[in-house]
Amino acid sequence: MSVRLKLTLSYAGFLMIASVLLLAVVWVFLLRYVPEDIYTPGGPVPGDRLGSVFIPDQEDLTRAFFPRAMAALAFLLVFGLLGGWILAGRMLSPLRRITRAARLATDGSLSHRIQLEGRQDEFRELADTFDGMLAQLEAHIAEQQRFAANASHELRTPLAITQTLLEVARDDPARDTGELVERLRYVNTRAIDLTEALLVLSRADRRSFTTEHVDLSLIAEEASETLLPLAEKRGLTIETSGDVAPATGSYALLLQMTTNLVHNAIVHNRPEHGSVWVTTGVRPGTVALTVENTGEMLTPRLVSTLTEPFQRGTGRVHGDHAGVGLGLAIVRSIVTAHDGTLTLTPRPDGGLRVTVLLPTAHA
Numbered sequence: 395m396s397v398r399l400k401l402t403l404s405y406a407g408f409l410m411i412a413s414v415l416l417l418a419v420v421w422v423f424l425l426r427y428v429p430e431d432i433y434t435p436g437g438p439v440p441g442d443r444l445g446s447v448f449i450p451d452q453e454d455l456t457r458a459f460f461p462r463a464m465a466a467l468a469f470l471l472v473f474g475l476l477g478g479w480i481l482a483g484r485m486l487s488p489l490r491r492i493t494r495a496a497r498l499a500t501d502g503s504l505s506h507r508i509q510l511e512g513r514q515d516e517f518r519e520l521a522d523t524f525d526g527m528l529a530q531l532e533a534h535i536a537e538q539q540r541f542a543a544n545a546s547h548e549l550r551t552p553l554a555i556t557q558t559l560l561e562v563a564r565d566d567p568a569r570d571t572g573e574l575v576e577r578l579r580y581v582n583t584r585a586i587d588l589t590e591a592l593l594v595l596s597r598a599d600r601r602s603f604t605t606e607h608v609d610l611s612l613i614a615e616e617a618s619e620t621l622l623p624l625a626e627k628r629g630l631t632i633e634t635s636g637d638v639a640p641a642t643g644s645y646a647l648l649l650q651m652t653t654n655l656v657h658n659a660i661v662h663n664r665p666e667h668g669s670v671w672v673t674t675g676v677r678p679g680t681v682a683l684t685v686e687n688t689g690e691m692l693t694p695r696l697v698s699t700l701t702e703p704f705q706r707g708t709g710r711v712h713g714d715h716a717g718v719g720l721g722l723a724i725v726r727s728i729v730t731a732h733d734g735t736l737t738l739t740p741r742p743d744g745g746l747r748v749t750v751l752l753p754t755a756h757a
Contacts (some may be wrong), residue, residue: 397481397482397486398482398483398486398618399482401478401481401482401485401486402478402479402482403475403478404478405474405477405481406471406474406475406478406479407474408474409470409471409474409478410467410470410471410474411475413466413467413470414467414562416461417466417467421459423464424455424459425452425455426623427439430520444542451611454702488510488512488517488518488520488521489517491508491510491521491564492508492510492517492520492521492524493551495508495524495528496524496702499528499531504528504531504532504535505532506528507525507528507529508521508524508525508592509521509525510522510688549585549588549589550584552581552584552585552588553585555581556578556581556582556646558631559574559578559581560578562574581649582650588720591720591721591724592720594605594647594650594724601731603643603644603646603647603731604644605642605643605644606642606643606644606645607640607641607642607755608640608641608642608643608645608648608679608755609638609639609640609641610639610640610641610652610674610683610752611636611637611638611639611647611674613645613648613649613652614634614636614652614656614672614673614674614683615634616649616652617649617652617653617656617672618632618634618656618670620653621653621656621657621660624657625660626661628660628663628665628666628668629666629667629668629670630660630663630664630666630667630668630670631669631670631672632656632660632669632671632672633669633670633672634672635672635673635674636671636672636673636674636675637674637675637676638674638676639674639675639676639681639682639683640681640754641681641732641752641753641754641755642732642753642755643731643732643752643757644732644751647728647731647732648728648732649731650724650728651724651725651728651750652672652683652685654721654722654724654725655672655683655685655721655722655725655748655750656670656672656685656722657721658685658722658746658748659685659687659745659746659748660685660687662686662687662689662690663687663688663689663745664689664745668687668688668689669687669688670685670686670687671684671685671686671687672684672685672687676754677751679754680734680751680752680753680754681751681752681753681754681755682750682751683749683750683752684747684748684749684750685748686739686741686745686746686747686748687745687746688744688745689744689745689746690744690745691740691744692740692744692745693740694739694740697738697739697740697746700722700738700746701722701723701725701726701736701738702711702723722738722748725748726751729750732752732753733752733753734750734751734752734753735750735751736748736749736750737749737750737751
């Protein structure tokens with residue numbers, strides 16, 4: 395049976411039970427005042443103008459009461475079924491709209507919204523929750539499609555370059571193979587870096603990692619020391635400071651996050667005499683990691699797009715250490731996987747300030 399029919403039968407059944415109980419109470423109440431047999435003298439009854447009066451006994455009451463009671467119950471049964479069917483239909487109409495939206499979502503249409511009107515009740519709360527879920531699914535799928543398209547484009551580029559180099563070498567056997575091998579090695583290295591970045595990004599999105607107590611200040615020092623040769627090669631200075639910042643999470647992923655931030659601050663800096671500042675600190679309920687660098691003037695609109703996959707603040711031209719365009723996208727995924735927040739703001743004098751807030755580790 396459908397839910398509407400079940401509700402209809404429930405309404406009608408409850409109404410019938412209540413009616414039977416009511417009639418039973420009335421019947422018991424009447425029996426208290428009506429004797430089984432009535433004996434009246436043949437003389438007139440005092441106070442009656444006609445001189446006689448009819449006084450019913452229990453048998454007379456039964457003959458008069460039960461047919462009318464059965465008729466009332468039959469009317470209430472029909473009324474309960476009809477009224478229950480109408481009320482159940484009105485009560486379940488929001489559920490039908492939710493079911494229709496779910497079917498459309500199953501067919502691939504995620505743009506449909508229920509937008510249920512009326513008071514804030516259980517059905518309205520369910521519909522609003524379902525609309526929110528559809529919005530998140532639509533945004534997530536759109537982001538995945540955009541990411542897949544960008545990843546395909548980025549992976550296609552080194553493969554196309556490799557194919558071109560090999561065709562040139564085939565058509566020109568006298569060409570210097572040393573130069574060809576070096577260029578192939580460079581292209582292959584970039585393809586490997588891109589593949590590893592995609593794997594890290596996927597791992598962070600799935601939250602498939604074990605957690606442990608970590609200290610962001612030690613991670614910041616390790617990342618800075620690892621990238622110090624690159625900074626010195628570019629004529630930059632790295633300053634690391636701050637307090638102990640205890641957090642909970644994956645040491646490997648948090649180190650990857652910090653390394654990406656410092657690497658991004660080094661690559662997108664002044665050609666020379668630039669600076670990178672890495673600081674850690676403790677705030678109420680959170681620990682903070684801040685990475686700042688000097689560099690070009692950035693607009694808030696440009697900064698808001700830097701965490702998108704394959705976006706680069708200085709264009710899509712690759713340099714020696716330009717990365718694969720996934721550095722800040724990986725940072726955002728790692729921060730989200732650790733229930734933190736990521737904030738990017740342009741510095742007034744040029745460059746970028748990146749702040750990561752993570753929950754404080756509980757002792």
